[in-house]
Amino acid sequence: MISLGLDATAIVTLPKRGLKLNDHLIIAPYCPSPPLPITPSPSADEMPAPPPGPAISARAASLRQTGINVALGIAVIATLLMAYVYLNRQDEQPLFFLAKADSCDIYTFRPIAPREKEPTIRQLGLTMKDNIEKCTAHQFVLFSFNIVSNSQIRNNINQRYFMAKCTRDTRGNIANCLNFYFYNWDQQ
Numbered sequence: 001m002i003s004l005g006l007d008a009t010a011i012v013t014l015p016k017r018g019l020k021l022n023d024h025l026i027i028a029p030y031c032p033s034p035p036l037p038i039t040p041s042p043s044a045d046e047m048p049a050p051p052p053g054p055a056i057s058a059r060a061a062s063l064r065q066t067g068i069n070v071a072l073g074i075a076v077i078a079t080l081l082m083a084y085v086y087l088n089r090q091d092e093q094p095l096f097f098l099a100k101a102d103s104c105d106i107y108t109f110r111p112i113a114p115r116e117k118e119p120t121i122r123q124l125g126l127t128m129k130d131n132i133e134k135c136t137a138h139q140f141v142l143f144s145f146n147i148v149s150n151s152q153i154r155n156n157i158n159q160r161y162f163m164a165k166c167t168r169d170t171r172g173n174i175a176n177c178l179n180f181y182f183y184n185w186d187q188q
Contacts, residue, residue, distance in 0.1 A: 098143065101125045104135035104165070109144045127163065131180055138168045142177070 012022050021027075095107040099121045112120055124143060132141065145161040164177040 095142070099124075101141075102128060102134060104128065104132065105140040107140060107142055109142070124163070127180075127182070131163075132165050132178075135165070136167075139165060140168070141165055 006025075010022055010025055012020050014020060093109060095109065096111050098106040098108050098112060098117070100106070101121065101124055106121070106124060120143075124141075128141065135141070142164045143162070161182040163180045163182070166177040167175050169175040
């Protein structure tokens, strides 16, 4: 390796795999060429005309640079527009008013069928009595559960019910919630 002008770091050992050339090693073909003869520079009168070929005029280069600047400007504007839309999108989950129970407005994530409304409100009132204190003006209760219409399936699986007492901030957004989960909630 020394005769090639390389040091010991040119070959890297890969444990249990073998050897490889160092990634930072630059390999280029070696073509010795004879030294160029030194010729005197021609005077301005003796200068040959430039060879014919594709020459880019200053105007074409200016137009090309203008096109690049316009494309970059459009890309920046599009990026800013997408960021604005992303940051200001409305990801609001619609809430459906169910009832008022013990000073708390109760909302659900989906409408509840009329035949399920009365037993659900009754059960919520009983559950809230043991778990949730009275609501203030900026508080409400969220309630959610999955409906399994087939009674044979419903009786043989663990069902999870969700209830939360939430507080709204001054803009009307949900600021915080105290969450409750109930498994196999018995309708009374």
